[in-house]
Amino acid sequence: MRFKPRRSAKAHLGQFWLEIAIAASFVVAMLAIAATTGLPVHTPSASSAMAIGMHYLYPFVAVALFFSLASLFGAKRHLAVVVVALAAYAIVLWAHFNVKLWSHYLNPNSFDAFYWMTDQWIRPLIDLCIGATGWLVSLHPLMDRFYVLSFVLLFVISFTVHAINCPREFREVFIAALLLQGLGGLAYSLLPAVGPFIYETGPVDHITQSQLGMYAAYQQMMAGGIPWFEVNGQRYFVAGLGAMPSLHSASTYLFAFFIWKYDRKLIVVYGPILVLILIMAIGTRWHYAIDLPVGIALAQFCIWASPRLIRWSEGFGNERLDAPSAGGTLAIDDTR
Numbered sequence: 597m598r599f600k601p602r603r604s605a606k607a608h609l610g611q612f613w614l615e616i617a618i619a620a621s622f623v624v625a626m627l628a629i630a631a632t633t634g635l636p637v638h639t640p641s642a643s644s645a646m647a648i649g650m651h652y653l654y655p656f657v658a659v660a661l662f663f664s665l666a667s668l669f670g671a672k673r674h675l676a677v678v679v680v681a682l683a684a685y686a687i688v689l690w691a692h693f694n695v696k697l698w699s700h701y702l703n704p705n706s707f708d709a710f711y712w713m714t715d716q717w718i719r720p721l722i723d724l725c726i727g728a729t730g731w732l733v734s735l736h737p738l739m740d741r742f743y744v745l746s747f748v749l750l751f752v753i754s755f756t757v758h759a760i761n762c763p764r765e766f767r768e769v770f771i772a773a774l775l776l777q778g779l780g781g782l783a784y785s786l787l788p789a790v791g792p793f794i795y796e797t798g799p800v801d802h803i804t805q806s807q808l809g810m811y812a813a814y815q816q817m818m819a820g821g822i823p824w825f826e827v828n829g830q831r832y833f834v835a836g837l838g839a840m841p842s843l844h845s846a847s848t849y850l851f852a853f854f855i856w857k858y859d860r861k862l863i864v865v866y867g868p869i870l871v872l873i874l875i876m877a878i879g880t881r882w883h884y885a886i887d888l889p890v891g892i893a894l895a896q897f898c899i900w901a902s903p904r905l906i907r908w909s910e911g912f913g914n915e916r917l918d919a920p921s922a923g924g925t926l927a928i929d930d931t932r
Contacts, residue, residue, distance in 0.1 A: 612680040613909065614771065614905060614906065614909035615680050615681060615684040615770075615771070615774070616680070616684065618684065618688070618771070618774055618775065618778065618905075619683075619684040619685075619687040619688050619774070619778075621778075622687075622688050622691040622692070622778035622781070622782075623687060623690075623691050625691070625695075625782065626691040626694050626695055629695065629698065629702070630694075633698075633701075633702070633822075634822055635698050635701065635822060635825055636822070636825050636826050636829055637694055638694060638697075638825075638829040638830045638833055639690065639830065639833070640693070640830065640833040640834065681755075681766075681767075681770050684774060685770070685773070685774060685777070688774055688777050688778050689777060691778065691781065692777045692778060692780065692781035693781070693833055693834050693836065694781075694833075695781040695782055695784070695785070696781050696784050696836040696838050697825075697829065697832065697833065697835070697836035698785070698825075698836075699784035699785040699788050699836060699838055700788050700790075700814065700817070700818060700836075700837070701817065701818070701821070701822075701825070702785045703785045703786070703788050704818065705788065706788065706789060706790065707787045707788065707789045707840065708789045708790055708791075708792075708794060708795075708839075711789050711792070711839070711840065711884035711886055711887070712792060712795055712884065714884065714885065714886045715792060715884050715885055715886075718885060721878075721885065722878060722885060725875045725876075725878040725879040726798060726799060726878070726879045726881075727879075728875050728879055729798060729799055729800065729875060729876050729878075729879025729880055730799035730800075730879070732872070732875075732876070733799060733800050740800045740801075740802060740803070742872065742876065743803075743844070743873065743876045743877070743880060743882075746848075746869050746872070746873060747844055747847060747848060747873070750847075750848060750851045750866070750869060751847070751851070754769065754851040754854065754855065755769065755770065755773075757855070757859055757862065758770075758854065758858065758859075761858060761859065764906075765858050767906060768854070768902050768903050768906060769850075769851075769854045769902075771901075771902040771905060771906060772850055772854070772895075772898040772899050772901070772902035773847065773850060773851075773898075775898040775901060775902065776843065776846055776847060776850060776894065776895055776898045777843070777847075779894060779897075779898065780841065780843040780846065780891075780894060783840075783841055783894060784836075784838035784840070784841075786840075787840050788838065788840065789838075789839040789840045789884065789887075790811065790814060790837045790839060791807065791837060791839040791881065791882055791883065791884070792839070792881045792882075792883070792884050793807040793808075793811070793881040793882070794811065796881060797881060798879060798880040798881035798882075799879070799880075800880055803880050803882070804881075807881070807882070809835075810832075810835050810837050811837065813828070813832050813835055814837050816828070817832075839882065839883050839884060839887050840884070840886070840887045840890060841887055841890040841891035841894055842877050842882075842883045842887040842888050842890070842891040843891055844873060844877055844882075844891075845873060845874055845877050845883070845887070845888045845891045845892060846891035846892055846894055846895040847895070848866075848869065848870050848873045848874075849870060849891075849892045849895050849896075850895040850898065850899060851866065852866040852867065852869075852870045853895075853896075853899055854899075874888055
């Protein structure tokens with residue numbers, strides 16, 4: 597233990613200005629799009645029956661679960677880091693889901709035909725993924741939920757492990773994940789596509805039903821325009837279709853990358869999950885094969901940008917934050 601000066605609320609705000617700035621930037625981008633297009637901004641409805649079969653609260657439940665686990669196993673040492681992170685991530689998710697829902701309205705050009713053509717170039721691989729997905733689902737009833745639930749679990753486990761290990765390590769992972777969700781939401785509008793399920797269905801019945809329900813909503817949206825968003829936007833808040841890029845694959849790759857970097861023994865868990873998610877992303881027909889490397893490339897950019905943004909942000913105000921105040925408190929170092 598050592599004597600550590602007590603920090604004011606203003607000092608804590610200054611310490612985490614990067615997280616706040618990133619979240620605010622994506623919110624400003626969302627609001628700017630809304631203001632220039634007339635699209636309404638929505639928040640999710642707790643009573644909504646989501647077409648995709650996954651309640652919008654799942655990501656936020658994952659955030660809350662992470663907070664509970666991290667606090668239970670030691671992250672109370674740096675509680676401010678965790679609290680700011682949770683708030684920033686929830687804000688970026690809000691912007692992400694709004695922008696994703698708007699993506700096909702913002703850019704009505706569809707690249708589905710081109711992406712479908714690229715799938716035919718590697719048709720044996722596509723068929724292998726479809727067959728493997730059908731086999732995996734036949735192993736256990738819960739395997740048909742693996743694609744969604746494994747991502748939520750990786751989110752919780754990854755943030756918890758890195759938060760317990762070291763606050764700086766956690767921050768690097770978190771900033772990369774925050775950038776990925778924000779940039780990924782905007783990327784859906786660049787070269788938009790619905791998904792290969794419009795050409796062929798996958799082997800998982802409940803996923804196929806979800807896809808067809810979302811596609812029906814997509815068709816109504818394209819026909820109805822802004823009035824449709826005003827009436828239905830809240831109900832379909834997380835039901836926006838976006839095949840390109842694959843953010844499930846991108847996020848899983850990002851978490852696996854940081855586990856390999858900081859806690860390599862867990863790669864025996866992360867590696868197989870990454871492989872299965874890549875296979876099921878194609879096999880369930882949510883994604884064309886080309887969506888995966890594009891998503892992973894975006895994740896790699898966020899991995900590259902995160903430590904550089906952190907180092908850059910630390911050039912502002914550190915001397916003032918480290919200066920002793922009138923009062924002090926005993927604290928344990930947050931370094932390993």
